[in-house]
Amino acid sequence: MATLPVGEDKWVDYVAENRRHANDLEKRVHVIELFKLAIEAEPNSVRVWRAYCEYFWSLYVDSQTPESGWTDEERLMGRELFSLNAALSLWQQGYESIQYRINDSHELWNQWISLERAMLAGTRTAEGIRRITFLYTDRLQVPHVTRDDTAQAFSEFLSTYNKAAWEETMQAVTAKSQEAKKLTEDRDMFELKLRQARQEGKEDIYRALMKEYLEWECNQSKRSNKHAEATGDLCRGLYARALTGVFAFDDTIWNEYVRFLSTSGTYAQSPHGMVDVLRRAVDHCPWSGTIWSRYILTAEDARLPFNEIEQIKHKATSNPELYKNGMAALLDMYAAWCGFLKRKAMDLNATDEDVDVADMGLRAALEFVDQAKNRYGDSYRGDPNFRLERIYIQYLTEKKRNLDEARGLWHKLAEKQLYADSYDFWLNYYLWEMMVFASSGKDRSPTPSTAAIGLRVPSVATAVLGRAIKRKTLDWPERVIDVYVQHCNDYELPSTVRNAIDTVYETRKEVAKRREREAAQAAEYYAAAHAQEQQAAHAAQSADDDSSSSSKRKRDDETETVDATANKRPKNDAAEAEATALKQQQSLKRDRENTISKNNTQTVMVEFRTPEEAQSALLRDGKYFGTAQISVEPGTDLTLTAAKS
Structure with a gap:
C-alpha cells in the first residue's frame, strides 16, 4: 500500500487527486474508502468532513438520475451503496465530530441544514418540520460564532412552516440557548484577535494567540461550575482546531x-x-x-x-x-x-x-x-x-x-x-546492594571475617560507597560522604568505621580545595563577563553621544529659533496672537505649543524651516501689538528635546 499522507491539507489534496480519476463505480467506491481513512486520520477536520459529505451526496444524486452518465447497472448498485439515509447520516456524523469548533463548524452545518430544508420544501411533512426544528434547537445550544445567523434562519423557518408555534418555540429555544450564548461571548475576544491576525498574515502572532487561548480554555474546563461539561467539550474542540491547523x-x-x-x-x-x-x-x-x-x-x-x-x-x-x-x-x-x-x-x-x-x-x-x-x-x-x-x-x-x-x-x-562521576548512580547502586542484603535473610551465613562476632554486615554495599568517594570528579561528593559515614555507623564493624572516618577526613579536605578552585574560576568568569558588559554599554553610550552631537550641529546650521515676548500684557494674549501672525506669514517647520510664563509676560517658541525666515521674523523686534511691545530674539544654542506622545 502506498504511503498515506499526514495532515489535513495533504489528505484533502490526496483524495481530490484520486477523485479526479474516479470514472466508474469501482473507483468511486475506492475514493469513499480513502475518505474513511482520511476521517480516521483527521476525525475533527471540517475540510475533510465537508469534502467527504459533499462527495457522498454527489454520488447519491448521480445514482438517481440517468443524466449522470452512469450505466444502468452502476445506478442500480449506487442506489444501494449511496442511499439518502446513508448520505444524511453521514452529514450528521460529520457535524457531531466538529460541532465544538466554534469558529468554523457552521461551514458544514450550513450545507447540511440547507439540504434538509431543500428536501422539506418539496414534501412539507409534519415529520420533516419536527426534524428540522429539533436540529435547529440542538444547534443553538452549542456555542458557535454565527449563532445570531442560526437564530435568524430558524426564525424564518418557523415563519414559513410553523407560524402558529413561532413565539412559543422561539421563547423556549432562547431560554435553552442562554448558556451557549454566554460561552460564545466569553470567547469572542480570542476569536476576534485570531481572525485579525490571520487576515493580516501575522502567523507568529496567530500562534501565540492560539497558545494563550488553549491555556485559557484548559483553565476554564478545570473550574468546578455549571459549565464544566460544556467547557470540556469546547476545550477539545479548540485542540481539534489547533491540531488540524497551525499546530498539526x-x-x-x-x-x-x-x-x-x-x-x-x-x-x-x-x-x-x-x-x-x-x-x-x-x-x-x-x-x-x-x-x-x-x-x-x-x-x-x-x-x-x-x-x-x-x-x-x-x-x-x-x-x-x-x-x-x-x-x-x-x-x-x-x-x-x-x-x-x-x-x-x-x-x-x-x-x-x-x-x-x-x-x-x-x-x-x-x-x-x-x-x-x-x-x-x-x-x-x-x-x-x-x-x-x-x-x-x-x-x-x-x-x-x-x-x-x-x-x-x-x-x-x-x-x-x-x-x-554521578552521585545519583552510586546511591542507586548502593541502595540495590542494601536491598539484596536485606532480602538475603538471616538464614544465610555471615561473611567469614565477621563470623566470630556473629554480626552480618553489608560489606559489598560498603565497598560501593567506598569506591564512590574515591572519585576525584564526582559531581556531589559531599552527599556521598554523608551517606558513607552514616552507613558505616549503622552497619559496619568498629575497625571499618575508624577507617571510614580517616578516609573521609582526607576526602573532605580534597573536596574543600576543589570547591575553592571552582569558586575562584566562577568568580573570574563572572568578572570577565561583567567587564565585557560594561565595555559594550560604554561603547553604545559613546555612539549615542556622537549621534546626538552630530544632530545638534546639523540643527544649528539649518534652523534658528526666535522668542516672541509680550511685555506688560495678560497671559495668552499678545504673544500668542503674534505667534499666530508669524504662523500665517511664514512657513513653519514646527510650532512649540508650550509657553513659558513669568512676571506677567509670556514667551512663545517658534521654529522656522530656514534661517532666512527666522531673520525675517526678527524684524518685528520692538514693534507694538496693541498696547504691548513685542520682543523677538534668536534662540541659538538651545537644547531641544523630542518626547513621544
Missing part, C-alpha cells in the same frame, strides 16, 4: 492535549480512546519519543494484545524521524517498551512464554540502543538515568533471581565516566 506538527501541543484528555472527561476512563489519539499523534510527530512512550504505555493500559503493542515498537524503530534529534527519543520509547516487558513477565499470572519474551526483548533492547549510538559517535555518552539498565537489573533481581548477572551490569556501568 507540534509535539508540545500534542503532548498537552494527551495530558488534558487523560485527566478529564470520559477519556480519563477510556484507554482505548486515548490509544486512537496517540496513534494520530505519532503519525504527526514521529520524532517525539515522549509521545511514542505514552502510546506504548496507553496501549498496555488498554490491554491491547502483545503483538499490537510490539507493532507499535516496530513502527517507531523503523521510522527514521525517531533518530533525527539524537538518542533521547529512542531511549524514551525503549524505556516504555522495556517497562511493558518487565511488568508483563513479573505479573503473578505470567506464563513461561511471557518470561521468555522478556528475556529476549530486554536484551535485544539494550543491544539495539548500543548499536544505534554508533551513528552519533562521541556526541552520545549514554543515558544519564540508565533507564533500560535499571529495568533489566530489576527484572534480573526480582524475577530471575540472578544477582550475579545484575551485579555484573552495575560493575559495567560503574566503569563508564558518565555514571562513575
Whole structure:
C-alpha cells in the first residue's frame, strides 16, 4: 500500500487527486474508502468532513438520475451503496465530530441544514418540520460564532412552516440557548484577535494567540461550575482546531492535549480512546519519543494484545524521524517498551512464554540502543538515568533471581565516566546492594571475617560507597560522604568505621580545595563577563553621544529659533496672537505649543524651516501689538528635546 499522507491539507489534496480519476463505480467506491481513512486520520477536520459529505451526496444524486452518465447497472448498485439515509447520516456524523469548533463548524452545518430544508420544501411533512426544528434547537445550544445567523434562519423557518408555534418555540429555544450564548461571548475576544491576525498574515502572532487561548480554555474546563461539561467539550474542540491547523506538527501541543484528555472527561476512563489519539499523534510527530512512550504505555493500559503493542515498537524503530534529534527519543520509547516487558513477565499470572519474551526483548533492547549510538559517535555518552539498565537489573533481581548477572551490569556501568562521576548512580547502586542484603535473610551465613562476632554486615554495599568517594570528579561528593559515614555507623564493624572516618577526613579536605578552585574560576568568569558588559554599554553610550552631537550641529546650521515676548500684557494674549501672525506669514517647520510664563509676560517658541525666515521674523523686534511691545530674539544654542506622545 502506498504511503498515506499526514495532515489535513495533504489528505484533502490526496483524495481530490484520486477523485479526479474516479470514472466508474469501482473507483468511486475506492475514493469513499480513502475518505474513511482520511476521517480516521483527521476525525475533527471540517475540510475533510465537508469534502467527504459533499462527495457522498454527489454520488447519491448521480445514482438517481440517468443524466449522470452512469450505466444502468452502476445506478442500480449506487442506489444501494449511496442511499439518502446513508448520505444524511453521514452529514450528521460529520457535524457531531466538529460541532465544538466554534469558529468554523457552521461551514458544514450550513450545507447540511440547507439540504434538509431543500428536501422539506418539496414534501412539507409534519415529520420533516419536527426534524428540522429539533436540529435547529440542538444547534443553538452549542456555542458557535454565527449563532445570531442560526437564530435568524430558524426564525424564518418557523415563519414559513410553523407560524402558529413561532413565539412559543422561539421563547423556549432562547431560554435553552442562554448558556451557549454566554460561552460564545466569553470567547469572542480570542476569536476576534485570531481572525485579525490571520487576515493580516501575522502567523507568529496567530500562534501565540492560539497558545494563550488553549491555556485559557484548559483553565476554564478545570473550574468546578455549571459549565464544566460544556467547557470540556469546547476545550477539545479548540485542540481539534489547533491540531488540524497551525499546530498539526507540534509535539508540545500534542503532548498537552494527551495530558488534558487523560485527566478529564470520559477519556480519563477510556484507554482505548486515548490509544486512537496517540496513534494520530505519532503519525504527526514521529520524532517525539515522549509521545511514542505514552502510546506504548496507553496501549498496555488498554490491554491491547502483545503483538499490537510490539507493532507499535516496530513502527517507531523503523521510522527514521525517531533518530533525527539524537538518542533521547529512542531511549524514551525503549524505556516504555522495556517497562511493558518487565511488568508483563513479573505479573503473578505470567506464563513461561511471557518470561521468555522478556528475556529476549530486554536484551535485544539494550543491544539495539548500543548499536544505534554508533551513528552519533562521541556526541552520545549514554543515558544519564540508565533507564533500560535499571529495568533489566530489576527484572534480573526480582524475577530471575540472578544477582550475579545484575551485579555484573552495575560493575559495567560503574566503569563508564558518565555514571562513575554521578552521585545519583552510586546511591542507586548502593541502595540495590542494601536491598539484596536485606532480602538475603538471616538464614544465610555471615561473611567469614565477621563470623566470630556473629554480626552480618553489608560489606559489598560498603565497598560501593567506598569506591564512590574515591572519585576525584564526582559531581556531589559531599552527599556521598554523608551517606558513607552514616552507613558505616549503622552497619559496619568498629575497625571499618575508624577507617571510614580517616578516609573521609582526607576526602573532605580534597573536596574543600576543589570547591575553592571552582569558586575562584566562577568568580573570574563572572568578572570577565561583567567587564565585557560594561565595555559594550560604554561603547553604545559613546555612539549615542556622537549621534546626538552630530544632530545638534546639523540643527544649528539649518534652523534658528526666535522668542516672541509680550511685555506688560495678560497671559495668552499678545504673544500668542503674534505667534499666530508669524504662523500665517511664514512657513513653519514646527510650532512649540508650550509657553513659558513669568512676571506677567509670556514667551512663545517658534521654529522656522530656514534661517532666512527666522531673520525675517526678527524684524518685528520692538514693534507694538496693541498696547504691548513685542520682543523677538534668536534662540541659538538651545537644547531641544523630542518626547513621544
